[in-house]
Amino acid sequence: MASARQLSKSGGLKSAASRQKLKQQQPNDRGVATVPGSSGEGSSNYPYMKEEHVLTLGEHFYNRTMVLVQQAARSSKESSLWDIADGIYKDVEGYISKEAQVRAFALLMYNKGLEDAQNAETVAKLCSRLASLEAEGLKFRSPLLKQLQEDFISRATWKDNDPNRWLAFTCYLCCLFRHLKIGDNYINALVEPVFTCLDSLVTDADSSDEEMKCGCNQLKELGPTLEELKPAQMDILLNMMKEKLLGPKSSHFSRLLLLEIIELRASGWHLTDTQQQYYSEIFC
Amino acid sequence: MASARQLSKSGGLKSAASRQKLKQQQPNDRGVATVPGSSGEGSSNYPYMKEEHVLTLGEHFYNRTMVLVQQAARSSKESSLWDIADGIYKDVEGYISKEAQVRAFALLMYNKGLEDAQNAETVAKLCSRLASLEAEGLKFRSPLLKQLQEDFISRATWKDNDPNRWLAFTCYLCCLFRHLKIGDNYINALVEPVFTCLDSLVTDADSSDEEMKCGCNQLKELGPTLEELKPAQMDILLNMMKEKLLGPKSSHFSRLLLLEIIELRASGWHLTDTQQQYYSEIFC
DSSP states (O other), rough: OOOOOHHHHTTTTHHHHHHHHHHHHHSSSSOOOOOOOSSSTTGSSSBOOHHHHHHHHHHHHHHHHHHHHHHHHHTOSSHHHHHHHHHHHHHHOOOOOSHHHHHHHHHHHHHHHHOOOHHHHHHHHHHHHHHOEEHHHHHEEEHHHHHHHHHHHHHHHHHHHOOOHHHHHHHHHHHHHOOOOOOOOOOOOOOOOOHHHHHHHOOTTTTTHHHHHHHHHHHHHHHHHHHHHHHHHHHHHHHHHHHHSSSSSHHHHHHHHHHHHHHHHHTTOOOOOHHHHHHHHHHH | OOOHHHHHHTTTTOOHHHHHHHHHHHSSOBOOOOOOOOEEEEEEGSOOOHHHHHHHHHHHHHHHHHHHHHHHHHOSSSHHHHHHHHHHHHHHTTTOOOOHHHHHHHHHHHHHHHGGGGHHHHHHHHHHTTTTTTTTOOOOOOOOHHHHHHHHHHHHHHHHHHHHHHHHHHEEEEEEHHOOOBBOOOOOGGGHHHHHHHHHHHHHHOOHHHHHHHHHHHHHHHHHHHHHHHHHHHHHHHHHHHHHHSSSSSSSSHHHHHHHHHHHHHHTOOHHHHHHHHHHHHOO
16 A cells, blocks of 8 residues: 555645544534544544535545546546545545444445446445445445445346436446455456346347447456456357347447457457557547 | 378379279370380380370379269278378379470369369369479479469459359369468468458458358468468458448358458467357357
């Protein structure tokens, strides 16, 4: 993990100053409390907050993250989202001391990831950094994963009634699977949901071009991992993608997306310059 | 090269007996002649023949080859076409002593390869074995290649007027390129014609399923070689195949053939068992 000085340099919140500022911003109707079980250094100096205040605080951290990410993108600095997330983690841990706070904060961050598919990956990375945040034995990742699994069950109704939410969910699920590891390991319970959603995005007869694009983009990132974890399932998915490519109903754009993934996978998930050039020119 | 005993065992013509039999079958209006420059052992014992007699002899060797190939296929013996071709070579060289005979024999064999696309590869292998047969400084391969190049120029008219001949020619051209080497080297002059014909077979808008199949079958065999010899040209060909696959006018069968080659090439010209299984099941 980067040191406090590094974090400060790289765009993370400057711990002492920003905590003080936040402390002034946040309502505090219970005064300063001792925080049992908090792993955050110096966390006992910070106020115990009601759930709605955790949400306000969470909004602040989310907005702050987005501003920092945009600044980093504009300035082309080398400060990465991981550095920013480290800074956010350091600041958050001082304010979280109760199980209810962890839960509220995790669900807020979870919902942020569903708001905008564009930000899904950024929020997933932030959640990944916050995953081990803990109070009273509850880790940030637990309510997050629970909600993810509940929403996975609801996905079928969204697909028909709220296609944007369905698309945002599958995108976010894939991003969380990619980034939310335990140690160096992917979370096994997510492999099946990820396959199911990707399958639906890229092989359903009525998939829109947007769904196809989202699914294929996720496959570009996740393909090697999914193949390593479940090679037989990847074979089945790829064969269904071939069927769709060969069928009469796909749009030209869909066929192009499918062909790129089929070629990518056949090439061992790494295209040559010439192969890449073909797709970048044709997609322009 | 296999020894005479091996050849006899493996289905090649038994030299002495068959020569004697042929001698009795062939018209011989010039009597026995000394054969200057013949490389065949004992060739001076055999008659000088007029061109038409060479053709009759050639027909005999061709028919004999086909019978032996069919016998070998039926009996599942390990005797290969190369062993049979060795036997034919041994027998033929005793009868060929003049430049005109070499030319007539080569053109006969060349035309045999165009008669039936099914036999194109067998004839190409036989021609490859006979390539260095020589009389009066003329090698068997010279008139063969000359005719191949002349026919390559005529191919455009065949394509419109005699599509079967065009198809047989492209198939035979590819088979000759594959087998008719000088030492270990492919004949460079044939690379461009091969690319041109394959391109036409698999990317022309009006290619029939039969043409597509012939072209893709040849690409399966020749792909690695052509890619090694002309990687940039192979990129162009593959990109055109992708265009055709993605376009609206290809039949399902054509798209399937194209996809198999695209996947094969992306996989380094070697499909995994699962990839192979997909295509063998879907083609059934």
